[in-house]
Amino acid sequence: xxxxxxxxxxxxxxxxxxxxxxxxxxxxxxxxxxxxxxxxxxxxxxxxxxxxxxxxxxxxxxxxxxxxxxxxxxxxxxxxxxxxxxxxxxxxxxxxxxxxxxxxxxxxxxxxxx
Amino acid sequence: xxxxxxxxxxxxxxxxxxxxxxxxxxxxxxxxxxxxxxxxxxxxxxxxxxxxxxxxxxxxxxxxxxxxxxxxxxxxxxxxxxxxxxxxxxxxxxxxxxxxxxxxxxxxxxxxxxx
Numbered sequence: 001x002x003x004x005x006x007x008x009x010x011x012x013x014x015x016x017x018x019x020x021x022x023x024x025x026x027x028x029x030x031x032x033x034x035x036x037x038x039x040x041x042x043x044x045x046x047x048x049x050x051x052x053x054x055x056x057x058x059x060x061x062x063x064x065x066x067x068x069x070x071x072x073x074x075x076x077x078x079x080x081x082x083x084x085x086x087x088x089x090x091x092x093x094x095x096x097x098x099x100x101x102x103x104x105x106x107x108x109x110x111x112x113x114x
Numbered sequence: 115x116x117x118x119x120x121x122x123x124x125x126x127x128x129x130x131x132x133x134x135x136x137x138x139x140x141x142x143x144x145x146x147x148x149x150x151x152x153x154x155x156x157x158x159x160x161x162x163x164x165x166x167x168x169x170x171x172x173x174x175x176x177x178x179x180x181x182x183x184x185x186x187x188x189x190x191x192x193x194x195x196x197x198x199x200x201x202x203x204x205x206x207x208x209x210x211x212x213x214x215x216x217x218x219x220x221x222x223x224x225x226x227x228x229x
Contacts (some may be wrong), residue, residue, distance in 0.1 A: 036220070043118075043204055044220040069179040090157065101147075101170050102218065 002027050002089050004105035008061040010112040015083055016091070021108050023091030032094030033074040035065055038089045047089075050074065061085070086112045116141065118207050118221035126227045132193040135224045139186050139207030145169075146188040147218060148180060151202040160203075163188050164210070200228045221227075 003026045013019055025031055032051050036044040046060025055067040065076045074091060091105040119138045127133050139146050147170075148160040159172040163182035180190040186207075192199055202225050206218040 034217075041225075043120075043222040044206075045216060048218065049217060101159050101162065101172070103159075105158045 002058075002093055004093050004103055006089075006091055006105035006108050008062050008108045010107070010109045010111065013081055013114055014113045016080050019076075019078045019081045019085070019088050019110070021091075021096045021110070023074045023076065023105060024072050025074060025091070025093050026072065027093055031074075033064070033065075033067065034092040034094070035059065035074075035076050036090045036104075037061075037087050038090065038094060044090065046078070081110075081112055083114070086110055118205055118219055120203075120205050120221040120224050122224060123222065124225045124227075126229060127195050128229050129193050129195055129197060132191060133195060133226060134189050134191045135203055135205075135226070136140050137188045137190075137205030137207075137221060139188070139205075140219055143207035143209055143219075144186050145208045145210055145216075146182055146186060147208075148188070148190050149204040149205045149206065150174075151204060151223070152198075152200070157204070160190065195228045199226065201226060 005024045007022055013032045032048045035047040035048050047058045047063050048065055050057045050067045057065050063078050066072055067074050070107050088109045090107045094100045120199045121136045145164045146152050147162040151157045161168055161180055162170040166182045175224055177193045182188045202223045204223045205221045208216045
């Protein structure tokens with residue numbers, strides 16, 4: 001069965017420090033992977049997506065993610081976080097039968113230490 | 115281009131009542147999906163509509179239903195509300211929803227509280 005695991009429930013980093021959020025997936029075929037961000041009280045905003053090709057994907061707001069098939073991982077990174085990055089981050093895998101049925105991870109809440 | 119809009123943003127209902135939530139997709143998008151987000155269960159897929167037809171369905175009871183109109187706007191209805199239905203309901207739209215490269219864009223959600 002398809003699944004997404006985000007092992008870190010809550011992470012705190014200092015402003016200006018680097019960030020890596022972990023994501024592992026289980027999928028029977030070539031995965032289609034996404035990272036979404038959700039600010040408090042808001043909907044989900046797409047940060048980046050991976051379908052094929054270059055395994056290092058650039059997204060908005062200075063984020064990037066690297067697809068590693070051998071490790072079934074799609075970790076999100078940012079070299080220097082800003083206080084405005086505090087939010088909840090969701091890794092997701094595209095639905096098997098259509099684009100609509102996305103399977104989400106449980107999310108990682110990011111706090112920024114001033 | 116305007117994003118996905120959802121109305122109302124907040125709702126308070128009591129157990130046993132029913133509720134209807136509305137979603138207007140991005141102009142030109144024909145696929146609309148609904149998700150429920152709760153602290154305990156996370157984000158779960160409810161159903162997807164395309165061309166006024168339900169195309170995919172998640173594992174929710176029949177109390178949860180939806181429809182799509184010819185202009186692609188969608189509504190979801192929850193009948194006989196239970197306390198556990200309290201959640202953020204998110205709507206997402208995409209162009210066709212067929213290809214896995216077709217990205218979904220989410221609305222801000224409707225926060226439903228059942229008392």
